[in-house]
Amino acid sequence: MAVKEISQAVIGRLPRYFRFLGELKDAGVERISSQELSQIMNVTASQIRQDFNNFGGFGQQGYGYNVEYLYTEIGKILGMDKTHNLIIIGAGNLGQALANYMNFERRGFIFTGMFDNNPELYGKKIRGMHVRPMEEMADFVRRNNVDIAVLTIPKTSAVKVAAQLTEVGIRGIWNFAHVDLEMPADVKVENVHLSDSLMRLSYMIGRSDENE
Amino acid sequence: MAVKEISQAVIGRLPRYFRFLGELKDAGVERISSQELSQIMNVTASQIRQDFNNFGGFGQQGYGYNVEYLYTEIGKILGMDKTHNLIIIGAGNLGQALANYMNFERRGFIFTGMFDNNPELYGKKIRGMHVRPMEEMADFVRRNNVDIAVLTIPKTSAVKVAAQLTEVGIRGIWNFAHVDLEMPADVKVENVHLSDSLMRLSYMIGRSDENE
DNA sequence: TAGATTGTTAATCGATTAACAATC
DNA sequence: TAGATTGTTAATCGATTAACAATC
Numbered sequence: 091m092a093v094k095e096i097s098q099a100v101i102g103r104l105p106r107y108f109r110f111l112g113e114l115k116d117a118g119v120e121r122i123s124s125q126e127l128s129q130i131m132n133v134t135a136s137q138i139r140q141d142f143n144n145f146g147g148f149g150q151q152g153y154g155y156n157v158e159y160l161y162t163e164i165g166k167i168l169g170m171d172k173t174h175n176l177i178i179i180g181a182g183n184l185g186q187a188l189a190n191y192m193n194f195e196r197r198g199f200i201f202t203g204m205f206d207n208n209p210e211l212y213g214k215k216i217r218g219m220h221v222r223p224m225e226e227m228a229d230f231v232r233r234n235n236v237d238i239a240v241l242t243i244p245k246t247s248a249v250k251v252a253a254q255l256t257e258v259g260i261r262g263i264w265n266f267a268h269v270d271l272e273m274p275a276d277v278k279v280e281n282v283h284l285s286d287s288l289m290r291l292s293y294m295i296g297r298s299d300e301n302e
Numbered sequence: 303m304a305v306k307e308i309s310q311a312v313i314g315r316l317p318r319y320f321r322f323l324g325e326l327k328d329a330g331v332e333r334i335s336s337q338e339l340s341q342i343m344n345v346t347a348s349q350i351r352q353d354f355n356n357f358g359g360f361g362q363q364g365y366g367y368n369v370e371y372l373y374t375e376i377g378k379i380l381g382m383d384k385t386h387n388l389i390i391i392g393a394g395n396l397g398q399a400l401a402n403y404m405n406f407e408r409r410g411f412i413f414t415g416m417f418d419n420n421p422e423l424y425g426k427k428i429r430g431m432h433v434r435p436m437e438e439m440a441d442f443v444r445r446n447n448v449d450i451a452v453l454t455i456p457k458t459s460a461v462k463v464a465a466q467l468t469e470v471g472i473r474g475i476w477n478f479a480h481v482d483l484e485m486p487a488d489v490k491v492e493n494v495h496l497s498d499s500l501m502r503l504s505y506m507i508g509r510s511d512e513n514e
Numbered sequence: 515t516a517g518a519t520t521g522t523t524a525a526t527c528g529a530t531t532a533a534c535a536a537t538c
Numbered sequence: 539t540a541g542a543t544t545g546t547t548a549a550t551c552g553a554t555t556a557a558c559a560a561t562c
Contacts, residue, residue: 096509099552099553100553101505102502104501104502104505105495105498105501105502106498109480123518123519123520124519124520125519134554134555136555137554137555139519139520139521139522140521140522140554140555142520142521143520143521143522147520147521149520149521150519150520151519151520151521151560151562152517152518152519152520152561152562153518153519153520153562154518154519154520155520167505167508168504168508169504169505169507169508170504172504174504174507183398183399183402183403184399186395186399187395187396187398187399187400188399191394191395191396193497194496194500197497197500197501199500199504237507238507261507261510262504262507264500268321270344275510276510278503278507280499280506282496282499283317284406285317285409286317286318287476287492288411288476288492289316289317289380289381289382289409290314290316290317290380290492291450291476292380292381292382292384292411292474294474294490295386295449295473295474296380296381297308298473298487298488298490309529311528311529311530312529335542335544336544337543346532348530348531348532348533349530349531351543351544351545352530352545352546354545355545359544361543361544362538362543363536363542363543363544364537364538364541364542364543365538365543365544366542366544367544
């Protein structure tokens with residue numbers, strides 16, 4: 091079934107809606123109007139209504155939106171009603187931190203395995219999980235229904251590993267390597283380029299100097 | 303001196319230009335046209351020229367752009383010609399990973415201190431740096447010319463700590479806490495909301511299922 | 515029924531792309 | 539000089555905001 095294409099701008103805002111609605115829900119708020127939500131979130135009410143209507147009407151005229159219902163529906167859109175098995179490739183500082191952090195399990199992202207090509211790390215336990223050699227990756231992905239791979243390896247090897255992942259049928263790559271991955275359309279890539287982010291911060295600080 | 307406001311869209315692209323130009327430079331490429339660069343980067347030549355011209359002309363008609371010069375100039379725009387002293391607040395998994403990772407030093411982001419409010423961590427050495435109690439933070443920032451704080455603490459304490467940082471004159475906050483920080487205009491905030499990023503990936507995977 | 519607020523169409527704004535004169 | 543390619547203006551496209559009829 092073909093689905094109307096949703097713009098990146100809208101998709102980018104969905105997790106933020108989800109967060110605010112979750113907080114409202116936890117605070118016991120039952121209903122909210124686009125007007126009220128717009129004030130809390132610092133966006134226009136118009137944008138909120140347009141965004142939601144990309145996915146069909148979640149509200150009711152004269153009433154507003156039911157917080158719990160809206161939260162659930164946006165959760166579904168984001169796939170939060172399903173679980174994802176993920177592996178981490180690269181057991182360095184960042185990979186280990188993400189493995190331990192895994193606040194994400196709460197959201198259905200299940201940490202199932204960890205890989206590295208450094209023999210010194212093999213067998214090391216990270217959050218109850220042995221680091222496995224890269225050679226075992228393909229087999230592991232197939233057997234354990236892994237759909238997301240987290241790439242926390244240097245950019246020099248990232249392209250090669252991404253190709254291996256494609257071959258073995260991965261669905262998504264959460265890419266922390268500082269390189270652009272060109273993947274076929276059915277492998278989704280979400281980049282987290284930390285150094286780019288830090289540079290933008292540096293830019294903003296510098297600009298504000300000039301305006302003094 | 304007032305400076306023409308540059309759009310977020312342009313700013314967001316600058317680090318990517320910087321990366322590609324750095325790679326071209328390292329590969330020994332001397333000059334490049336917007337046309338060639340557009341093919342490498344998968345954007346339009348028109349956008350490249352428009353983007354660069356926000357900051358004045360870096361090219362030469364009939365010739366193109368000198369790679370090294372362009373790289374240097376974009377680096378200056380991003381503040382890569384200056385150093386920034388930064389502290390990490392929150393010595394948990396993520397904070398420690400970022401401290402150790404610090405590939406960023408190469409770009410002039412100098413890791414100068416680490417703070418936490420957990421007494422068990424006080425004195426623990428991370429990359430040659432003792433974890434300090436939060437009480438020492440204000441004094442430390444003033445004495446060491448710290449301009450960037452990295453927030454790797456839970457969202458419950460992030461707002462309070464951000465307020466403290468503002469008071470002591472921090473210039474920028476690299477915010478990994480999952481909360482929006484509302485700061486005065488002279489304190490810049492760059493958010494890294496990892497769970498939002500992971501949700502977008504989940505969304506993209508889910509959508510592609512529906513289109514099968 | 516009257517009031518409130520959505521869903522949706524229309525207007526505006528901004529960003530991207532195309533075109534081309536300027537110029538190296 | 540002829541060819542190439544920028545810098546910049548104009549056209550297009552898409553996203554945001556405003557307005558309002560539909561309807562709860």
